[in-house]
Amino acid sequence: MQPLMPEAITLDKISLGSNNEVHVLRLDKIHAEISGNKWFKLKHYLHDAESQKKQTILTFGGAFSNHILATAAACRLYNFRSIGIIRGEEPKELSSTLKMSTKNGMKLYFTSRLNYKDKQIPPELFNDIPLHEIYIINEGGYGIMGAKGSAEIVKHFDEKQYTHICCAVGTGTMIAGLLNGSHQPKVIGISVLKNYDNHIREITELLDEKTRVTSLDIIKGYDFGGYGKYTPALLEFMNQFYQQTNIPTDFVYTGKLMFAVNDLIEKSFFKEHDGILIIHSGGLQGNNSIKEGKLMF
Ligand SMILES: *Cc1c(COP(=O)(O)O)cnc(C)c1O
Numbered sequence: 001m002q003p004l005m006p007e008a009i010t011l012d013k014i015s016l017g018s019n020n021e022v023h024v025l026r027l028d029k030i031h032a033e034i035s036g037n038k039w040f041k042l043k044h045y046l047h048d049a050e051s052q053k054k055q056t057i058l059t060f061g062g063a064f065s066n067h068i069l070a071t072a073a074a075c076r077l078y079n080f081r082s083i084g085i086i087r088g089e090e091p092k093e094l095s096s097t098l099k100m101s102t103k104n105g106m107k108l109y110f111t112s113r114l115n116y117k118d119k120q121i122p123p124e125l126f127n128d129i130p131l132h133e134i135y136i137i138n139e140g141g142y143g144i145m146g147a148k149g150s151a152e153i154v155k156h157f158d159e160k161q162y163t164h165i166c167c168a169v170g171t172g173t174m175i176a177g178l179l180n181g182s183h184q185p186k187v188i189g190i191s192v193l194k195n196y197d198n199h200i201r202e203i204t205e206l207l208d209e210k211t212r213v214t215s216l217d218i219i220k221g222y223d224f225g226g227y228g229k230y231t232p233a234l235l236e237f238m239n240q241f242y243q244q245t246n247i248p249t250d251f252v253y254t255g256k257l258m259f260a261v262n263d264l265i266e267k268s269f270f271k272e273h274d275g276i277l278i279i280h281s282g283g284l285q286g287n288n289s290i291k292e293g294k295l296m297f
Pocket of ligand 1: 168
């Protein structure tokens, strides 16, 4: 199995809109399946599970979840058993994300959307494994330990060079870590959820006491219809961005992020001499669910 390659992370310099010196932190290069921010979010949970001598990791996610696949692959790499509780009924054919997860040894349990909402664990699961042997990780790796690992992303760049760090926001765990780990730059989060009002509250829950929420800005309106949704205009932008920069993006998170930062630059959201860093948080495997031929990479 491919090892984790944090040494493969690069800082790429690109032109975006009228700004010809935007930097992109390529966390997508760490690993094909444990991609981007997911390793940072998972590592402390896995250490914790190990120190509690738990051999099975259980977590939650949808059929296209990067977190589910990353957990499955990380568990394989570090010799844990893994269980995924998947939202919705079992489909006739598994998504490519779930197929790859099962290839990494993850056992899947499908639950109704209602039971999923309460994060219920199907009782039949305990026929195989008693509860006390299981270590549970929240959906999306949300939590203090996820934020703690994400704070380590800051070690991969020199924060003094930047006035703004831009990233995509789902559960808010990564951005909470970026806030805790950095001191100077403003942190701009592009929400990939539609009209979601709980980001600030969820992020604040994960902040250290000393971290000021005033350096956080969550920007809505770049969700392209909601979580996991896309439009032809988004795919066209992603293709054009790839042609210009040679950087592939995913349609759930980083494509929307790049589109948003480009648009914000065009709308003069930033000042001329601002130093902009964009976090490429990975997720490229998700593009497998798009019809072949629509993306050029
Ligand atoms: C999971 C994920 C995110 C969102 O991270 P949160 O910590 O949940 O906000 C962003 N980008 C990619 C590619 C992801 O897979």
